[in-house]
Amino acid sequence: MNKKNKSLSKNQKLVLDFIQGNKKPVKAYSILSNVQKKGINAPPQVYRALDKLIEMGKIHKIESQNSFVACSTSDCETPHAIAFSICNNCDEVSEINDSKLFKYLLDFRDSNGVKFAGYNLEFFGICKSCEQIQKV
């Protein structure tokens, strides 16, 4: 069976549900405190679920924020080749889905000619709605 279709364990479901219920990325300990009523008690249970969900491409980690966000393209084909835009004003994060960009980066070779297996790209700027507000 395809890794993508593997069914989720109880803790994995709980954690994924919470992450998917949030528009913005969430922190591990925020996840923990929100799933405690549902039977998850301690950090390792959350971090284990996070690790697996990342492997499956269901969620991504925003490295610059130590936070976690649901994959917006259902399950990323390549969980280690991802790009985000991050608003410096409101911390909103959105996943960039641009095949031209993906191809450019996956084809990129460094000065030694090394081609990479994956990448993590985080763009920073002001999101459209924050821009609007500032103009007013």
Place this chain on the structure above:
Amino acid sequence: MNKKNKSLSKNQKLVLDFIQGNKKPVKAYSILSNVQKKGINAPPQVYRALDKLIEMGKIHKIESQNSFVACSTSDCETPHAIAFSICNNCDEVSEINDSKLFKYLLDFRDSNGVKFAGYNLEFFGICKSCEQIQKV
């Protein structure tokens, strides 16, 4: 005076010296323990110096590793538009200096037409020397 040429404070010099003395990225608490004989006592002193050095473009933070590395192009013009290659085998990190890539990314616009002020890009793969070793 240009921000780039601002002279460094005592703690900033100590921290920068240590980072520049290492080929691989170093962790904040490793910096701390190595500069303690030289008069820095506590984490905030290290983190403050790190913050300033990042602002100045003298060092960069490797977000996926919570580690810090000296800028390899002396002082980055744009400390918030940086790219690295990271070896999944030996954790070696090297700064990518590719003007075509930089231009591509700084000119990139998302699906809303938003152009970004900066980015952080981390490529993952196997470095050339690790590749060699595996072949033998």
Place this chain on the structure above:
DNA sequence: AGCATAGTGTTATATTATAACATAAAATAT
């Protein structure tokens, strides 16, 4: 049934980073 793999629950602890406050040094302006 027997075995291997993956998931759980738990305690303790390691690692990374910041808050808060008092003081000192430096740069800038009058």
Place this chain on the structure above:
DNA sequence: ATATTTTATGTTATAATATAACACTATGCT
């Protein structure tokens, strides 16, 4: 040259993020 502002320092305590280690349970496979 001195008052003012800005930047840096030193210190203690604590917050926030993440993992080690170990005992146990559930699931899937042969």
